[in-house]
Amino acid sequence: MHRFNKPQPSVRSFQERLSVAMVFVLICFAILLARFVWLQVVTHHRHSVAAENNRIALIPIAANRGLITDRNGIVIARNYSAYTLEITPSLIEMDVNTLLDQLSEVVDIQAKDRRNFLKLFKESKTFDSFAIRTLLTDAEVAKFTAQRYRFQGVDIQARLFRQYPYGELGSHLIGYIGRVSQRDREKLIAELDSSKSNEEDWEQRKNINLLGMPYIGKVGIEQSYEQALRGSPGFEQVEITAGGRAVRTLSTSSSTPGKNLVLSVDIKLQSLVEDLYGKRRGAFVAIEPQTGDILAFVSKPNFNPNDFIEGIDATTWKNLNESLEKPLYNRPLKGIYSPGSTYKPFMALAALETGKRAPNQSIVDPGYFNLGNHTFRDDKVGGHGTVDMAKSIVESCNTYYYQLSKDMGVNLMHDFMKPLGFGQITGIDLIGESRGVLPSTDWKERTFKKPEQQKWFEGETISLGIGQGYNNFTILQLAHATANLANQGVVMKPHLVKSIEDPVSREKIITVSKESYKIDLKKENIDVVTNAMVDVNRFGTSAAAFKGAGYNAAGKTGTAQVYSLNSKTYNHGATPEMLRDHALYVVFAPAENPKIAIAMVVENAGFGAAHAAPIARKALDYYLEGRWPKEVPEWKNAP
Secondary structure, eight states: OOOOOOSHHHHHHHHHHHHHHHHHHHHHHHHHHHHHHIIIIISHHHHHHHHHHHHEEEEEEOOOOOOEEOTTSOEEEEEEEEEEEEEOGGGOOSOHHHHHHHHHTTSOOOHHHHHHHHHHHHHOOTTOOEEEEOSOOHHHHHHHHHTGGGOTTEEEEEEEEEEOTTTTTTHHHHOEEEEOOHHHHHHHHHHHHHTOOOOTTHHHHHHHHHHTOOEEEEEHHHHHTHHHHHOBOEEEEEEEOTTSOEEEEEEEEOOBOOOEEEESOOHHHHHHHHHHHTTOOEEEEEEOTTTOBEEEEEEESOOOGGGGTTOOOHHHHHHHHHOTTOTTOOHHHHOOBOOGGGGHHHHHHHHHHHTSOOTTOOEEEOSEEEETTEEEEOSSTTOOEEEOHHHHHHTTOHHHHHHHHHHHOHHHHHHHHHHHTTTSOOOOSSSOOOOOBOOOHHHHHHHOOSHHHHSOOHHHHHGGGGTOTTOBBOHHHHHHHHHHHHTTTEEOOOBSEEEEEOTTTOOEEESOOSOSEEOOOOHHHHHHHHHHHHHHHHHSTTTTTTTTOSSOOEEEEEEEOSSOOTTOOOOTTTSOGGGSOEEEEEEEESTTSOSEEEEEEETTOOOHHHHTHHHHHHHHHHHHHOOOOTTSOOOOOOO
16 A cells, blocks of 8 residues: 655745745845935935935026225226126037137137136036136127037127226225135135034035135135125025026026225325336325325336236246346335334334423434444434434434434333334234334234344334334334324224215215324323424425425434444445335325325335425325316226
């Protein structure tokens, strides 16, 4: 009889395998379900936004840059419309270098244009449009339009450009804009990140802001008021294909124009002074004492800011940088000079305020001052005779101030001069201001490393009284101090921008509305110094320059050594030009109610009375009486 095996083991094995398979299938379905939930629920919004971003491109619309006008409404930085030749990388159908070669046959494309474009092209997003040529002529527009069919992704656009209609005039105060560099971009990113929004599309909006700001202020007012001037870019929301081609415009968000700046500067006065300097080097600052408004801010020689907007050519850049005249150097802001005898009125005021001298207290000047084995000589052989305070200013007696500085000491001089603004940052609304040097014993200890150099010697004090020695100040500081004297010790912060104007509402915000502080000075002491400075222009060192003036001006001439004579006699004609003395002058007028205070230097010109005071006289004649000198061409408005 045949016997059969029981089937239970086979069935059991099959059931086990089936259970394992079911568990595996359930796990797979669980994973798929989890992934589905993750994609459709947890991360749905993120992927939805990403998909939308792949479908939609935001094209930035640059904001109109704010205008810059002088105090009388004359526009000195403006915008104008011009054609640009632009390439959208995502739309071109050939190699970019081949495209540029073919475009060069139609439109003039310089090597610098090509370099700038290729740099932007490498850093670009897929839908960005970049200019390969700007400021196209009508002939170039017509020529390209006729052959546009050959160049997919290349088109002509109308854009706004910056222009400085008066060229070199006021270039150091206005500054200029230029294309955003990598360093500028990093600063902009840091600035934008510091004001980061919690909005989910913040990164996209940040990119719009970066792309919508192709230019940035590089120096001058354009730099220091960049945030106010540039406004906020807008954007166009454009539907695009997977290949990056535009299909239609979905929406537009308008840009916000930048704010306008109203300068305190009288551009006609600025122009007059620059013309009066001619080819001479120097610095000139005029301030309205009661407000701190800077009326003129001259640095000579200057440069043409229009050369920098689209990138300066190599030859011009080399000439500017290698010139011995240093046309890019902002002399009023950065240049430091010994004040020479223009320091004496402030020394006289210090003597009165500290009780070191009385107005009628006199010395007998033999023409020199001895300290130990060293002799400090006066400029007048045989001396000035009996000298009181007024005469010391009118005739510019060095010996009087040699003795005064010895009696005061360096630290007392430092403490008095500091509140007036000497050796201090004025806070003017320009970047890069020099501090200068107002010496003291503490200053010397901090400045020098070797112990033997840190010690202050009494002989170093003597020359400080006549504005020499370690004394080194900017012309801006000298003008600021002169304005503070004219304003009876009330200190106003010097500034170039008078107000910031909203271009839509025309609402203006005043930049400096109140005094910074007040120096406690006695009016009778200020009057003593002021009356002596008026006499300087009546029958003193600058009397010839102010002959026939219809107002009282309180002034003081100065001549500052450029290098040490080592007891030798100075011969102006025999001295190389760059080593000749500087000519300085300070003045405020009318003396009874000052409307303007001036400090100036004409480099390597010699005597202040001969080369600086005449320029100041003509500037005052125009500003106070409206008289334009015959030797200077009449002012013409920009075209």
